[in-house]
Amino acid sequence: ETGVTQTPRHLVMGMTNKxxxxxxxxxxxxxxxxxxxxxxxPLELMFVYSLExxxxxxxxxxxxxxxxxxxxxxxxxxxxLQPEDSALYLCxxxxxxxxxxxxxxxxxxxxxxx
Amino acid sequence: GQQLNQSPQSMFIQEGEDVSMNCTSSSIFNTWLWxxxxxxxxxxxxxxxxxAGELTSNGRLTAQFGITRKDSFLNISASIPSDVGIYxxxxxxxxxxxxxFGGGTRLMVKP
Numbered sequence: 204e205t206g207v208t209q210t211p212r213h214l215v216m217g218m219t220n221k222x223x224x225x226x227x228x229x230x231x232x233x234x235x236x237x238x239x240x241x242x243x244x245p246l247e248l249m250f251v252y253s254l255e256x257x258x259x260x261x262x263x264x265x266x267x268x269x270x271x272x273x274x275x276x277x278x279x280x281x282x283x284l285q286p287e288d289s290a291l292y293l294c295x296x297x298x299x300x301x302x303x304x305x306x307x308x309x310x311x312x313x314x315x316x317x
Numbered sequence: 318g319q320q321l322n323q324s325p326q327s328m329f330i331q332e333g334e335d336v337s338m339n340c341t342s343s344s345i346f347n348t349w350l351w352x353x354x355x356x357x358x359x360x361x362x363x364x365x366x367x368x369a370g371e372l373t374s375n376g377r378l379t380a381q382f383g384i385t386r387k388d389s390f391l392n393i394s395a396s397i398p399s400d401v402g403i404y405x406x407x408x409x410x411x412x413x414x415x416x417x418f419g420g421g422t423r424l425m426v427k428p
Contacts, residue, residue, distance in 0.1 A: 205359065205361060207359070209359075243420075244420070245321070245418045245419060245420045245421070246360075246405070246418040248415055248416070251415065259415065293359050293360070295359075305348075305350050305362050305365050306350075306362075306416060307362065308352070308359035308360045308361070309359050310357070310358045310359045311358070311359050
């Protein structure tokens, strides 16, 4: 139990579908992150939220749309995805972005695009 | 951009053996982190290093922050089957900067 919960754990969707990934952290952290983990590639940072404000968008296509309604919840809204978007999507949180506290990860959502 | 070279990419060892893996960079990092990812799960923090030359242990795991601040090592002593997984290093340049991850070392342990 890492304190960061992601749902669903697995998702299969067609390219025309719209779905959302959810992340919830129970650690009292103020910063939350979305990462993409593809086979044989390093973890890729997608978005960073600090105190519910997006502070980084790492050149992510607009078919991925993050939302952070409060400091405990982070969503990733998906629409018209491509097959190459199939990957493990990991959420992480940390105390804040200014300190040295490390990031804690959820178990990820395994996304498959048909 | 910043890159972390992690090696080896994979290791297949006998139970009881010691393991060593490392990460190197052309840039200086002021924080080094080591994570382990079990199959089907997210990365879990093993050891955090905040000072050049620092040597920190967590059970059978020992990690060192290189004196040049451009590398870090993780050693696992007396490996056991549950050590199987992918080990990632991550570097942070300064507080507030994003983490840069290595490509991971896949460890397989033969009972």
